[in-house]
Amino acid sequence: MSSMAARGRRPGDTDTREVILAVAREMFTEDGFTKTALTGVARRAKVDPALIYHYFGTKVDLFVESMTDTAEFQDESTADGLHADRSGTEVVAAFLRNWELDTEAPGRAFVAVTQAVASSPEATERLKQFIVEQTWASGKGTTDYDADRRRSMVSSQLIGIAIARYILQLEPLSSAAIDDVAAWYGPTIDRWMQGANPHPED
Numbered sequence: 001m002s003s004m005a006a007r008g009r010r011p012g013d014t015d016t017r018e019v020i021l022a023v024a025r026e027m028f029t030e031d032g033f034t035k036t037a038l039t040g041v042a043r044r045a046k047v048d049p050a051l052i053y054h055y056f057g058t059k060v061d062l063f064v065e066s067m068t069d070t071a072e073f074q075d076e077s078t079a080d081g082l083h084a085d086r087s088g089t090e091v092v093a094a095f096l097r098n099w100e101l102d103t104e105a106p107g108r109a110f111v112a113v114t115q116a117v118a119s120s121p122e123a124t125e126r127l128k129q130f131i132v133e134q135t136w137a138s139g140k141g142t143t144d145y146d147a148d149r150r151r152s153m154v155s156s157q158l159i160g161i162a163i164a165r166y167i168l169q170l171e172p173l174s175s176a177a178i179d180d181v182a183a184w185y186g187p188t189i190d191r192w193m194q195g196a197n198p199h200p201e202d
Contacts, residue, residue: 016047016051016055017055019045019047020041020042020045020047020051020052020055020056020062021062021065021066022066023041023044023045024036024041024045024062024063024066025066025067025109027040027041027044028063028066028067028112028116029102029105029108029109029112032112032115032116033059033063033112033115033116033119033120033123034115034116034119036059036063038052038053038059038062041062060116060120060122060123060126063116063123064123064126064127064130067109067112067113067127068127068130087186087190088185088186088187088188088189088190088191088193089182089183089185089186089187089189089190090182090186091154091158091186091189091193092158092161092181092182092185092186092189093178093179093181093182095158095161095162096161096162096165096178096181096182097178099162099166100178106166107162107165107166107167108166110162110166110167111166111167113127114163114167131155131158131159150192150193153192154189154192154193157185157188157189157192158189161173161181161185165181
């Protein structure tokens, strides 16, 4: 489970929590962050609205957990982010697959995330940290001369790919197979993950 999703988690009935998460994920994806109300989530999930506040706290908390705490995210990553020894091609492929779990509308979850970022500074900070953790949060580079810059560059590349693919729908990027996109961008990710210090005298 990601550290972002686990932060501040309240104890409760697992089945009820999972129902709420599934409904919330569906509504946030369909209607966006701004238009989704916690009362609406409770109504569709057939639970008392107080349970949502009890289990998750705020709307931002529910949004972040519902959009990131999926089995697929956990399978593709570790608690410390994507495996540090993965190639750039593997990192790109894993990142895109996480956003294309909905085969009927690939990338729709990423669009919902960008809408939340545009309307909530708190969601922006939480999701930014989550994306960094999921892409390259620890392992090989954490003691490098510029680990923070490397993480930032890897994350910005992946986010840029997702924006071009899902929001701007630029061709041929938009319709290309995930493996093809990963092959195109993998070497660039490798450069930032594993490249040598361009200023060895530093």
